[in-house]
Amino acid sequence: MLDLVYILITLVSFAGLAALVGVIDRRLGEPADTDVAPTQNEPETEPQAVSR
């Protein structure tokens, strides 16, 4: 019986930690576009002035 209790504590604790990962991920969202590092296919370039 006690074995079940401790296994349950373990599973609930790790489920809580996994939920924490999800909560943080949702709360953080994505950084503002100006802060985001470019991806591999997206070369880092300085903003260009555009004439119309």
Added chain:
Amino acid sequence: MNAVVAAVLQIVVLIAALALTVPLLGRYLAHIYTSEKHLRAEKVAYRVLRVDPDADQHWRSYALAVLGFSLVGLLFLYLLARTQQWLPLSLGFDPFPSDGAWNTAVSFVANTNWQWYSGEVAAGNLLQMAGLTVQNFVSAAVGMAVAAAFARGLARGRGQGDRQGRGRVGNFWADLVRGVVRVQLPISVVSALVLIASGTMQTLRSHQTISTLGGGEQTVTSAAAASQEVIKELGTNGGGIFNVNSAHPWENPTPFTNMLEIFLILIIPFAMAWAFGLIVRDRRQGGAILATMAVLLLGGTALLTWAELAGPGTAPQLAGGAMEGKETRFGEAASALFAAATTGTSTGAVNAMHDSLTAPGGGITLFMMMLGEVAPGGVGSGLYGMLMLAIVTVFLCGLMVGRTPEYLGKKIGRHEISLVAVYILVTPILVLVGAAVAVSFPAGPEGILNSGAHGFSEMLYAVTSAANNNGSAFGGLTSGTPFWNTLLGVLMLFGRFVPLVVVLALAGRFASTRPLPVGAGTLPTHRPLFVALLTGVTLVVVGLTYVPALALGPIVESLS
């Protein structure tokens, strides 16, 4: 030799050994955590685990991999401890009770290695070797992996040819396997051979019959100590095969092995700081972190050595220091150095009973743990702990002088500092609430040997050791009860994994953000001024958090 001279000499020897080896190991660590090549043995491990070691994981999946791996390890260890009587090599020992098995499983998976039991009369060879020693390796490798992921998160975008991506911090399985195969195993094999050659025991026989000096015979417990001893220190684990840990002559037979064990405790935490500088492509940054760790450790060592050598009272003065509870083979200075190293890192091994340290000496060991295990801390956890404090430092400096807080070019905004705040607060909450729970329930004080301030210190030390994943025991506390096993198990579990999740989240955040160019408003984080600021912030944060609790224990005991 004069005790003070001996104390200084051993510190100088240790510094010289570390100065020679830390840069070499640091460079090697930086290489293995940034290399894209896999060894043949590692490829076999990946096939067995059925994982892709080349996948660049988002921090979320990295964290879930860490949690999943640790959960499986915990359940396996629990099962092993509960069924050891039916397994081979059990030496006839009974199974652990449920609460004790859970405490032990959490303890070793969390790299704490708190032991409520006496290893030589409770844990058989299979449990020791297939359970506890395996966790000694892999739990340490998890800490190193998370620190490497954090360093990579900070590094991304800082150089040409980076593999950049939103929130991606590397591959947990590759980091884990490399930490074990390329770092811990080679060092452990060589060091174990050195220990065996120096007299440390290594046998599967459970008992030996020896002839005593008086001419009689005596049966003594024996074990495979050397192979466990090395990873116990190297992985900042600390769980001894014998109850008295490194004070036992089978584990730590000579002053030479004592120095080697202290060296093994410190080498990886310092080398991780050096590797950090190389991973972020600015060696000076790693140097500043390493210098701060060294300053804190040296300060703690000096104070602890002074406290033990000064040893107030007639008996200590006659003995030349406070010798009660210390191994006469090592004396006060070697015990003080070991105690500072083991509490400054999250090791928890002991070569003297910390309960027998002088009141200020015991207070210093507590304070070293309360620093958050950053001086130089556990393998991996020391580095990311100190980096969190570095971020707090640049944030505070930014507030004071109106600069935009940034660390290594990564802006410290609302989300980033919120994560750091969670990290900084989790452990003190666990320690202080844990201490409150311990003194509030009758089952808490029932376990202590002493009354008054010293008894409180015994409880405060236990919860501090557990929540900071240190694992050393003050002594004097009978912790093998359902109450203490469950309380300390909870503290160890959340003290390890909540900060770890937060670190990985921040790593992912940094990996996603573009580094700001260095400008006039950038606070240099590689100069001695920053080392002083970081040291000050670390001490002030800890001081403000824990002084009331310390006042009730070692401080009032020192003054009485």
